[in-house]
Amino acid sequence: MDNRQVFNNILTLLLVLSGFFILPRAYAVDDLATIQQSGNENAAYVNQITTDSRFSEYEGASAVDITQIGDMNYAEIHDLGKNHVDIKQQGIQQEFTALVEGRGNELLVNQEGGGNSGDMAVVGDNNAISLSQSGNADHSDIQVEGINNNVTVVQSGNSLGFSLELNGNNRYVTVTQQGI
Amino acid sequence: MKQHILTIAILSVLYSTASLAGNGNDADVAQQGNNNATDVSQIGGNNRATVVQAGSLTTSSSSSQGGYNDGWWGYNYNNGSSSSTAYGDGNQNAATINQAGNNNNANATQLGNNNTVNVQQTGNNNNASSASAGAVDQYSAQTASNSSSWSSSWYGWYGYGSNSYQNTSADIVATQSGNNNDVSLTQNGDGNSSNAGQNGNNNRVAVAQNGNNNNASSASAGAVNHYSTLAVNNNSSSNSNYGWWYWYGNSYSSYNNQQTSTNGVTTQSGDNNDVSLTQNGNGNSSNSNQNGNNNRVTVAQNGNGNSASSSQQGPQTSASFASSSYSSGSYWDWYSYSSWSSYNANQTSSQQTQAGNNNQTMLSQNGDFNGASNQQVGNNNNTDITQNGDRNASNAAQIGDNNLAMISQAGSSNNANSYQQGGNNTTGITQNGSDNNANVHAGYAYNGVSGSAGVSNDNDLTVAQNGFNNSADVGAVGNNNSASVTQNGNGNVASVQQQ
Numbered sequence: 207m208d209n210r211q212v213f214n215n216i217l218t219l220l221l222v223l224s225g226f227f228i229l230p231r232a233y234a235v236d237d238l239a240t241i242q243q244s245g246n247e248n249a250a251y252v253n254q255i256t257t258d259s260r261f262s263e264y265e266g267a268s269a270v271d272i273t274q275i276g277d278m279n280y281a282e283i284h285d286l287g288k289n290h291v292d293i294k295q296q297g298i299q300q301e302f303t304a305l306v307e308g309r310g311n312e313l314l315v316n317q318e319g320g321g322n323s324g325d326m327a328v329v330g331d332n333n334a335i336s337l338s339q340s341g342n343a344d345h346s347d348i349q350v351e352g353i354n355n356n357v358t359v360v361q362s363g364n365s366l367g368f369s370l371e372l373n374g375n376n377r378y379v380t381v382t383q384q385g386i
Numbered sequence: 387m388k389q390h391i392l393t394i395a396i397l398s399v400l401y402s403t404a405s406l407a408g409n410g411n412d413a414d415v416a417q418q419g420n421n422n423a424t425d426v427s428q429i430g431g432n433n434r435a436t437v438v439q440a441g442s443l444t445t446s447s448s449s450s451q452g453g454y455n456d457g458w459w460g461y462n463y464n465n466g467s468s469s470s471t472a473y474g475d476g477n478q479n480a481a482t483i484n485q486a487g488n489n490n491n492a493n494a495t496q497l498g499n500n501n502t503v504n505v506q507q508t509g510n511n512n513n514a515s516s517a518s519a520g521a522v523d524q525y526s527a528q529t530a531s532n533s534s535s536w537s538s539s540w541y542g543w544y545g546y547g548s549n550s551y552q553n554t555s556a557d558i559v560a561t562q563s564g565n566n567n568d569v570s571l572t573q574n575g576d577g578n579s580s581n582a583g584q585n586g587n588n589n590r591v592a593v594a595q596n597g598n599n600n601n602a603s604s605a606s607a608g609a610v611n612h613y614s615t616l617a618v619n620n621n622s623s624s625n626s627n628y629g630w631w632y633w634y635g636n637s638y639s640s641y642n643n644q645q646t647s648t649n650g651v652t653t654q655s656g657d658n659n660d661v662s663l664t665q666n667g668n669g670n671s672s673n674s675n676q677n678g679n680n681n682r683v684t685v686a687q688n689g690n691g692n693s694a695s696s697s698q699q700g701p702q703t704s705a706s707f708a709s710s711s712y713s714s715g716s717y718w719d720w721y722s723y724s725s726w727s728s729y730n731a732n733q734t735s736s737q738q739t740q741a742g743n744n745n746q747t748m749l750s751q752n753g754d755f756n757g758a759s760n761q762q763v764g765n766n767n768n769t770d771i772t773q774n775g776d777r778n779a780s781n782a783a784q785i786g787d788n789n790l791a792m793i794s795q796a797g798s799s800n801n802a803n804s805y806q807q808g809g810n811n812t813t814g815i816t817q818n819g820s821d822n823n824a825n826v827h828a829g830y831a832y833n834g835v836s837g838s839a840g841v842s843n844d845n846d847l848t849v850a851q852n853g854f855n856n857s858a859d860v861g862a863v864g865n866n867n868s869a870s871v872t873q874n875g876n877g878n879v880a881s882v883q884q885q
Contacts, residue, residue: 236866237884245854245876255885268884276876 235287237268244275246297249282256287274300277319285311295322298341306333309352317344320363328355331374339366342386350377362386409433417444427451431476442466442487449473464490466509474501477520485512496523503527507534510564515539518556521575526559532586535568536560557581562589565608569593573600584608598656609667612651654681657700661685665692676703690742695725701732701753710741728752732775735759740767743786747771751778754797762789765808769793773800776819784811795822798853805830809864812846820853820875829863843867851878859883 241250256268269290272281274297281302285291288310293302295315300322306313311333315324320341328335331352337359339346345367350357354376359368362384370379405427413435415424424446426435437446439462446462450473462470466487474481474496481502483492487509494503494516503525505514511533516525518539527536538558558580560569569582569591582591582604590612593602652661652674659681661674668689674696676683683705685694696705705728727750728734735757738747743764750772751758758780760769765786771793773780782791783805791813793802798819806813806828815824826849829842842864849858850872860869861883871880 237862238868238870239860239882239884240868240870241873241880241882242871243873243878243880245874245878247877248873248875249879250871251879251881253881253883253885270882 235268238271239269240271241281242273243279245279246276247278248274248276249280250274251282253284254286254289255284256289287311290314295319298322306330309333312336317341320344328352331355334358339363342366347371350374353377357381360384405429412436414438415446417441420444424448437470438463439468440465442468444468445470447471447473448481449475450479451475462492466490469493472496472503474498477501480504482506483514485509488512494518494525496520499523505529505536510534513537521556523556524558525556526561528561529564529567530562531564533566534562534564535570536562537568537570539572559583560591562586565589569604571602573597576600579603581605651675652683654678657681663694665689668692671695673697674705676700679703693725696727696736698728698734699731701734703728703731703734705734705736707736707738707740707747709739709745725749728756732756740764743767751775754778757781760791762786765789771802773797776800779803781805782813784808787811793824795819798822801825804847806845807842809842810844811842812848814848815850815858817849817851817856818853820855822851822853822856824849824851824856824858826858826860826869828861828867830861846870848872849880851875854878857881 235256237254237256239252239254243250250272252270254268254270268287270283270285271292273294274281277297278299279295279297281293283291283304286307288308290312293315296318298319298321300317300319302324304313304326307329309330309332313335315337317339320343322339322341322344324346327349329351331354333355335357337346340362342363343365344361344363347369348357349371351373353374356378359381361368364385366383409430409432411428411433413426415437417424418440420441420443422439422441422444424437426448428435428450433450435448439446442465444464462483464470464485467489469491470483472481472494477498477500479496479501481494482504485492485507488511490507490512492505492514496518499520499522501518501520501523503516505527507514507529510531512529514527514536516538525538529536556573556578558571561583563585565586565588567584567586567589571580571593573580574596576597577599578595579601580593584606585608587608589606589608591604595602655677657679659676659678661683663672663685665672665687666689669691670687671693672685674683677699679700680702681698681700683696685707687694687709692709694707698705725748731753733755734751736749738760740762741764744766745762745764746768747760748770749758752774754775754777756773756778758771761783762769763785765788767784767789769782769791771780771782773795774797776797777799778795779801780793781803782793784791785807787808787810789806789811791804793815795802796818799821800817801823802815803825804813813826815826817824826847828845828847842862843866845862845867847860847862848870849860851858852874854875855877856873857879858871859881860871862869863885867884869882869884873880
């Protein structure tokens, strides 16, 4: 066993201990966060920490639902657990950032308008990511780390941009870009 | 030349009359029997009249007239179905009326300054009244047993006699023990004070003060009592109503069958007014109305089924309310209701604390720079705060289960905070305007209240904001919590934290 392997084993052990013993936390389940904003330059932030399914088999069923109608709105989500996240943005120059950690999450993002952008990072297994952008000059970046994750991206419009970084196995990716 | 008349009669149906003119006169009348009458008239100063009547259906009348009466005047003693009347015109007069028995009437009228009236009645269905005009007078009445009443009217004119525009200061003390008693006090002038004490049931006190720097206080022990205080101009008054489980003359059956119902009403118009109400017992209610500047209302209720309301009009007012319930709740459910409102006022503050279950607070403020704070510890409590204006602040803290907090603000630069610890709680904040801020937290530690944080499940937290540059912060610790933020406008920020 070389030094690198020993270091990795110790790191793994520390992570397990921090999850069960060192930092015991009571994670919530069955929570629901709903934000509806109509107007311009609005911002929505959601930090939902439910069942930490990185270390536990028990999985909660919390949900986040954000709807923004207007221009230049911003949504930011940090979601930990087995949750359902639904982001709807209608307008121009909308932006969202989502960090999803856990297993079995559903992340649905729908942007309608031009110049919209989004950054998504998913860490965990068995997650489903669906991104739909309609409009010109839309852009999205997605990073996925885990196994058995599904990524579906549909973009319709001109001057579209999309980047995807995948780390792991058994992923299913569908990307559709359609000009108008 | 001093004149002295002494009349002793041991006869029935005797009429005695004496008329004296001069200074330093003494008149002593003693009558024993029924249906007697005495009339004493003194003109001059430093006179003294004493009427003693032992019997029933007697009448005595004493009058004193003079430019300056210095001395002791008017002493009437009656026994049953009798009437005593004292009339004085001058300064430093003293009238004392003692009546023992039932159905007696006592009346004292004084014109002048530095006069005193003392009425003592023992028996039932007695009545005492006094009227005066002058300054620095003192009046007291002490009645016992049932169905007695004491009324006093005091008109503080601008100095009767040689003085003018002097301050008027009259002290009125009324003490009653028994049931079905009435106290009615009217004071016109400045620097007056009145105190009404009642021990018994179904008693009533009514105080009216017109002038500045007046003070009214009352204290009672019993049930089904009513108190009302009316003060106009710059006044201060305080009422302390102690609704003990104390039934005068009745048997004490059981704890839960006892209920004390005291109704206290205070109305003040003017500046720098104070209202202080304390009610101990069940089924009590109080209402405080103030119209003016820099007024204060303080209400404390201990018991169940109590209600308190306050209405303030004017700037820089404050109202505080504290209630606690201690019943087991098996028969008499815990309930306390408070309603506070201020109209078109700035820089007002209102603070309520309620301990117990099934409490309800309704608070409304109209104006700017107002503050409202409500703290409830218990279950099934309800808080409703409404603020119309700018730069207002609302704080609602609830510890317990099944609580409801509703805050509505219309205006700009308002702040609303709600803290809840427990389960199945509901918070709803509505803000219409711009630059408003709403904070809703369930399960977090809150410095202002006791209780452990971290256990708040099944809560429903809702924020609705209409306007620009509003912010909403919603946080919950626990399971099955629901957070909803709805914002209509530009530049709004919504933040939700759930863990």
